[in-house]
Amino acid sequence: DGGITQSPKYLFRKEGQNVTLSCEQNLNHDAMYWYRQDPGQGLRLIYYSQIVNDFQKGDIAEGYSVSREKKESFPLTVTSAQKNPTAFYLCASMSFSSYNEQFFGPGTRLTVL
Amino acid sequence: AQSVTQLDSQVPVFEEAPVELRCNYSSSVSVYLFWYVQYPNQGLQLLLKYLSGSTLVESINGFEAEFNKSQTSFHLRKPSVHISDTAEYFCAASHQGGKLIFGQGTELSVKP
Numbered sequence: 001d002g003g004i005t006q007s008p009k010y011l012f013r014k015e016g017q018n019v020t021l022s023c024e025q026n027l028n029h030d031a032m033y034w035y036r037q038d039p040g041q042g043l044r045l046i047y048y049s050q051i052v053n054d055f056q057k058g059d060i061a062e063g064y065s066v067s068r069e070k071k072e073s074f075p076l077t078v079t080s081a082q083k084n085p086t087a088f089y090l091c092a093s094m095s096f097s098s099y100n101e102q103f104f105g106p107g108t109r110l111t112v113l
Numbered sequence: 114a115q116s117v118t119q120l121d122s123q124v125p126v127f128e129e130a131p132v133e134l135r136c137n138y139s140s141s142v143s144v145y146l147f148w149y150v151q152y153p154n155q156g157l158q159l160l161l162k163y164l165s166g167s168t169l170v171e172s173i174n175g176f177e178a179e180f181n182k183s184q185t186s187f188h189l190r191k192p193s194v195h196i197s198d199t200a201e202y203f204c205a206a207s208h209q210g211g212k213l214i215f216g217q218g219t220e221l222s223v224k225p
Contacts, residue, residue, distance in 0.1 A: 101159065
């Protein structure tokens with residue numbers, strides 16, 4: 001089955017720790033995206049990547065970092081510099097031939113204790 | 114700057130009643146438009162999309178949306194809702210660089 005997987009589903013972190021969220025897709029999609037979702041604020045773009053070894057900042061990149069070493073993988077690191085990291089994180093991917101239609105993973109809920 | 118506005122943050126409705134979730138977009142160029150649905154603690158699923166052609170698009174579960182270029186709207190409708198339609202709905206518009214611009218979301222709550 002083709003799709004996007006995110007792991008873990010739930011993640012707890014102590015303040016001051018870095019944590020990495022996994023996102024893998026086997027759809028052979030070109031582009032990948034990370035969004036943050038908070039209640040009442042919709043989806044906000046953190047980072048995106050259109051090609052391996054290249055990525056761009058979204059609207060709220062501060063305190064986050066990414067890498068794109070393989071086409072199918074786009075991990076997100078939430079660093080200790082992120083002031084309020086508790087949120088629901090969604091990964092998405094897209095084929096360049098799909099008119100900007102994005103496919104989403106199931107999400108990771110991060111809670112900072 | 115391009116934007117998407119969902120005019121209602123919450124829409125309560127009784128089962129079997131009709132519903133309309135409103136979405137307006139601002140863009141000086143042609144756009145592709147999408148409605149996504151999100152059930153609690155899950156990712157977003159595509160409900161329907163407008164790319165070109167007929168301005169009325171339909172989903173397999175009875176939702177429809179009409180692209181209105183003059184009013185820059187893409188409202189979502191269903192003539193009779195079910196309890197299972199309770200979810201959050203997001204309107205989105207294509208943006209340069211392969212990005213999507215999302216509205217703030219509308220929580221649809223269907224009551225028995």
